[in-house]
Amino acid sequence: MSDLLERLRERGWRLTAQRRVVAEVLDGDHVHLTADEVHARAAERLPEISRATVYNTLRELVHRGEVLEVSTDGRAKRYDPNAHRPHHHLLCARCGSIRDVHPTGDPLANLPAAQSFGFTVLEAEVTYRGICPDCAA
Amino acid sequence: MSDLLERLRERGWRLTAQRRVVAEVLDGDHVHLTADEVHARAAERLPEISRATVYNTLRELVHRGEVLEVSTDGRAKRYDPNAHRPHHHLLCARCGSIRDVHPTGDPLANLPAAQSFGFTVLEAEVTYRGICPDCAA
């Protein structure tokens, strides 16, 4: 994750304690925190950090393609640091928890040209929905 | 759409002017209105209709499987009356317009059991993103 910060700094991103903490909190696999969760964890290390800064930083990271934003059906968006390896998501319909998945095949190939309505199709995102082990119990 | 209302009435759904208007507004192909848009159009015919009733009715229709709820971005959910033929969506990244598409293959089959993390997987939803002809021009 320090790579990330270095990379961004070289692109003119001012490096602050707040941004560093947000990036650190997001680090890891299968991390899909809401903005509020990011704020809570960041505040453990940097108590004064504000919600607005967390939102600003997350928005920046998404915009620069370093973090994925995952909208989960009306609940709070979740933020996924695993933006560089393409993948899809498995979502618990009950509690909203998320796992990264790597399905076989290419969904883009399953959309016949006749179905494109003249669109330039850029990507396909697959969301699997189900009930997680915790919620099934 | 009158079929729909008949069907629901037979299942004990009380038929009111408000519900009729909401169902009428939703009728058609490639219709993906937000709750607020449904309310606005319904109010053209039935000025006193309240937002709460529109939300209630949409929730009921979704719950009974007559209408699909589509959460595109993190913005307002959209409601799709085409619930009986399974399909997916093609979304313009620029203007947000939506088209129904029918890709080949079954995305559910592309998720190996080893990837399920103990979830009971219920459905797979594919969202294609691109640029529509109007926005490309």
Added chain:
DNA sequence: ACCCTACATTGGACAGGATCTAAGGCAAGG
């Protein structure tokens, strides 16, 4: 045709998520 009653509708309050604003703070180049 008329009542009853359970179910629907209403408007306004409320809640959660996210954005905006204006004022003060601070990274980093000079």
Added chain:
DNA sequence: CCTTGCCTTAGATCCTGTCCAATGTAGGGT
């Protein structure tokens, strides 16, 4: 080490959606 312009902050505000208590009404029963 100073200056400048970007960052951060707290709190207001917006947007979407839900909840509530009071009122209205569809439609079965008589």
